[in-house]
Amino acid sequence: MKRRLRRVLVAAVLLGLAAPAAGAPPGSPGDGHRATHLATALPALHAEPDPIEGGRIVDSHGREVLLRGVNVNSFVKYWAHDAFLFTTYPLTEADAQRIASVGWNVVRLLISWSRVEPAPGVYDNAYIDEIEEAVQLLARYGLYSIIDLHQDAWGPTLAGAPDEPCPGGEPAFGWDGAPAWATFDGEASRCLYDGTRELSPAVMAAFMSFWSDDEGPGGVGIRTRYSRMLGYLARRLAPYDAVAGYDLMNEPNALFPALQQFEAMSQLYAEALAEIRVAEASVGAPPRLVFFEPSILWNDFGVGTPPRPLNCCHPPREAAPVDPSASSDWFRSISSPPMPPGSYQFPGHVLSAQCSWSLRC
Numbered sequence: 001m002k003r004r005l006r007r008v009l010v011a012a013v014l015l016g017l018a019a020p021a022a023g024a025p026p027g028s029p030g031d032g033h034r035a036t037h038l039a040t041a042l043p044a045l046h047a048e049p050d051p052i053e054g055g056r057i058v059d060s061h062g063r064e065v066l067l068r069g070v071n072v073n074s075f076v077k078y079w080a081h082d083a084f085l086f087t088t089y090p091l092t093e094a095d096a097q098r099i100a101s102v103g104w105n106v107v108r109l110l111i112s113w114s115r116v117e118p119a120p121g122v123y124d125n126a127y128i129d130e131i132e133e134a135v136q137l138l139a140r141y142g143l144y145s146i147i148d149l150h151q152d153a154w155g156p157t158l159a160g161a162p163d164e165p166c167p168g169g170e171p172a173f174g175w176d177g178a179p180a181w182a183t184f185d186g187e188a189s190r191c192l193y194d195g196t197r198e199l200s201p202a203v204m205a206a207f208m209s210f211w212s213d214d215e216g217p218g219g220v221g222i223r224t225r226y227s228r229m230l231g232y233l234a235r236r237l238a239p240y241d242a243v244a245g246y247d248l249m250n251e252p253n254a255l256f257p258a259l260q261q262f263e264a265m266s267q268l269y270a271e272a273l274a275e276i277r278v279a280e281a282s283v284g285a286p287p288r289l290v291f292f293e294p295s296i297l298w299n300d301f302g303v304g305t306p307p308r309p310l311n312c313c314h315p316p317r318e319a320a321p322v323d324p325s326a327s328s329d330w331f332r333s334i335s336s337p338p339m340p341p342g343s344y345q346f347p348g349h350v351l352s353a354q355c356s357w358s359l360r361c
Contacts, residue, residue: 042139044241044286057289060241067144067244069106070099075131077112079156079174091134100141106244107143109134110150114179117229120217128236139242146291147237148247149230151177153197154206158183160190169193172200177250182222184209198253198296207253211264223268231275238285245289248272254295254304262295262304 043060050056057065072095078087099107115127135145155178160171172192186209188201197203213221230248237243248269254261269292280287295304 042142042144042242045144045244045289046286047289057244065105067106067146069104069108069143069146071108071110071148072134073110073150075112075115075127075134076110076150076176077115077156078176079159081173091137093137096138096141096143099138100143105143107138107145108148108247109138109145110148110250112176113149113151113182113226113229114155114177116233117225118179120181120220120225121228123229123232125236128233132237132240135237135240135242139240144242144244145240146244146247146289147233148250150250151175152251153200153203154178154253155180155183158185158190158200158202158206160192160200160202164190166191166193172197172202178206178210181217182210182225184214184216184222198255203253204255207255207261208259211254211259211261211268213264223264224271227268227271227275230272231279234276234288235279235283238280238283238288243288245291246276247291247293249293251296252293255297257303265295265304 045057045059045065048056048058057067059065072091074088074091076088080087109131111131116123118124131147138145152175153172154175156174156176157178157180158172159174160166162171164171166189169191172190175197183206185202185205188205190200190202192200210223210226213223216222216225230246234246252265252268254265273290276290277287298304
């Protein structure tokens with residue numbers, strides 16, 4: 001496998017709180033839930049199939065929309081190498097204003113399963129309140145939100161101990177994504193080889209358990225829990241037209257076709273889509289866009305795309321580093337309107353993976 005795997009976003013569009021400290025059970029919106037349908041200045045988005053061009057994202061006025069934007073990681077729960085150091089900066093109004101001033105119109109808002117569902121079937125409504133507030137903040141500056149269920153190398157709990165025996169390698173860092181209660185690594189080695197975090201034995205084992213929907217707490221499969229979590233999240237966020245849609249999983253580690261992992265990934269997307277659509281209908285909201293990503297292998301090896309369902313589209317998301325000194329000409333070239341010299345200077349904390357991307361259905 002190549003030393004560094006590039007990331008690609010594939011979009012599939014189907015024609016689809018202050019809470020008590022203990023959280024809330026499935027189906028319960030929590031004390032902080034705002035049940036009214038929220039009006040925003042941004043028109044709702046939907047997809048229109050196009051057998052020639054591959055489809056379009058269109059707003060409620062019939063205008064085609066090209067989504068251009070950046071990642072924001074302020075709400076991700078990352079593994080902390082040092083418990084006394086912070087891992088993210090908060091999203092501020094100045095950040096939203098700066099992002100909009102570049103000419104971008106969307107933020108891929110990264111969030112963590114480990115924070116949405118800190119215990120099996122228990123959802124942190126206070127955390128989801130923070131996501132709602134971020135959506136509203138960004139909308140005030142004309143920015144849509146794509147809610148991205150982010151993960152990198154499964155989750156923060158798979159960090160190797162400093163004395164982890166790793167012949168030919170080194171103890172792995174922890175990353176972000178899944179909660180500890182959903183992490184079944186079979187006590188596999190937590191080592192990093194050749195700098196490829198996805199090939200840590202513990203990461204591969206945790207994903208194998210996930211794709212197999214291994215039984216977790218309460219006798220419920222962990223993949224099933226994940227889909228239900230997405231449905232709950234969609235129910236909370238469905239009233240916001242500023243929510244462009246949901247990216248169901250960042251860089252899914254479906255690595256082994258012989259183990260039917262590509263098929264399991266497709267099943268996950270079908271299950272999650274059904275949960276999201278039921279949630280939207282339950283609050284009378286229109287169906288939002290649903291974005292799915294292929295296996296992390298796809299961009300480098302051309303494999304791992306789920307079977308193409310009816311009325312869906314597969315546009316790529318190209319990523320590039322936000323580096324004012326090295327990428328200024330590139331950033332000016334993709335901005336609309338074009339950026340004058342010096343206007344591309346960004347505070348590094350605005351972006352998590354520090355990438356920019358464009359999306360057309």
